[in-house]
Every structure is written in C-alpha cells, then in structure tokens.
Amino acid sequence: MKIARRVFLGVLALTLAACTTAAGRRQAAATPRTTVSVDNQALLDMTIYVISGSQRIRLGTARGLNTTELTIPPSVVFGVSTLRFQADPIGGSRTPVSETISVSEGDEVVLRIPPG
Incomplete structure (x- = not known):
C-alpha cells in the first residue's frame, strides 16, 4: 500500500x-523577440552593448564585414523603452554610441557601422 x-x-x-x-x-x-540587426561594414569585429539608463548589457559580437542579428533581453524592453547601442571594436580604441532610440517589444532595430 x-x-x-x-x-x-x-x-x-x-x-x-x-x-x-x-x-x-x-x-x-x-513574448515577441526584440532584435538588433548589426550591419558591420568595418573590418574589425565589434562587441555590441545595449545601454538602458545607466545599465550596459552585452548583446554579443558582430563580425567584421557581416550582418549579425542579436536579441535584446526582454528585461530591457518593456512598453516603449529608450535605448542606446555601443559598438566596442575588438583591437580598437574608439567606442561609438548611437543616439537614443525608442524601442517596443517585437521591434527590429537596424544598426549600421560604417567602414574605417
């Protein structure tokens, strides 16, 4: 028993x-995926970060001369969020930051990194 x-x-x-x-x-x-499509036209690989307020979160690596799709974590995007993106070149010294972009859940942000 x-x-x-x-x-x-x-x-x-x-x-x-x-x-x-x-x-x-x-x-x-x-939950819809929110993504950033990185068109890296530069030769160097870039580490891509999303900046929300004072928080910086690593999204991944965008290879040089390639387009890479990275997912923005759902914890960063709720309602309409204002975000910036930072591209840190591997082996370089400049780290450009995008302008502020309004992003909603399910959006696809396109980030173009010019050559040189």
Whole structure:
C-alpha cells in the first residue's frame, strides 16, 4: 500500500512538472523577440552593448564585414523603452554610441557601422 502511494505521488509530481514546463514554453513563445540587426561594414569585429539608463548589457559580437542579428533581453524592453547601442571594436580604441532610440517589444532595430 505504501509503495503504491509513493508511486502515485511520484507520477503526480512528474505530471505537474511537465505541465509547468509546457506552460512556460507557451508563455515564452507569446513574448515577441526584440532584435538588433548589426550591419558591420568595418573590418574589425565589434562587441555590441545595449545601454538602458545607466545599465550596459552585452548583446554579443558582430563580425567584421557581416550582418549579425542579436536579441535584446526582454528585461530591457518593456512598453516603449529608450535605448542606446555601443559598438566596442575588438583591437580598437574608439567606442561609438548611437543616439537614443525608442524601442517596443517585437521591434527590429537596424544598426549600421560604417567602414574605417
């Protein structure tokens, strides 16, 4: 009797865990991805950051002479957010920062880095 009860409780726990995981996936799929498409026309690879207020978050690396799509974390974009982007050249000294851009959930921001 005790073994049957333990088995039942184990199956119940696994079922609840599976339901929670499926609900989490549905919620994540419902949140639109906000992205930045970096058109890096420079030779150097760039580390791309998003700046929100005084917080700077690394998004990833944009290879030289390539276009790279990076995801902006949902914790940064809520409602209409004002963001800036910083491109830090790997092996370089200049770190240009974009103007302030208004971004909403699901937007795709295009960031062009000119050559030289």
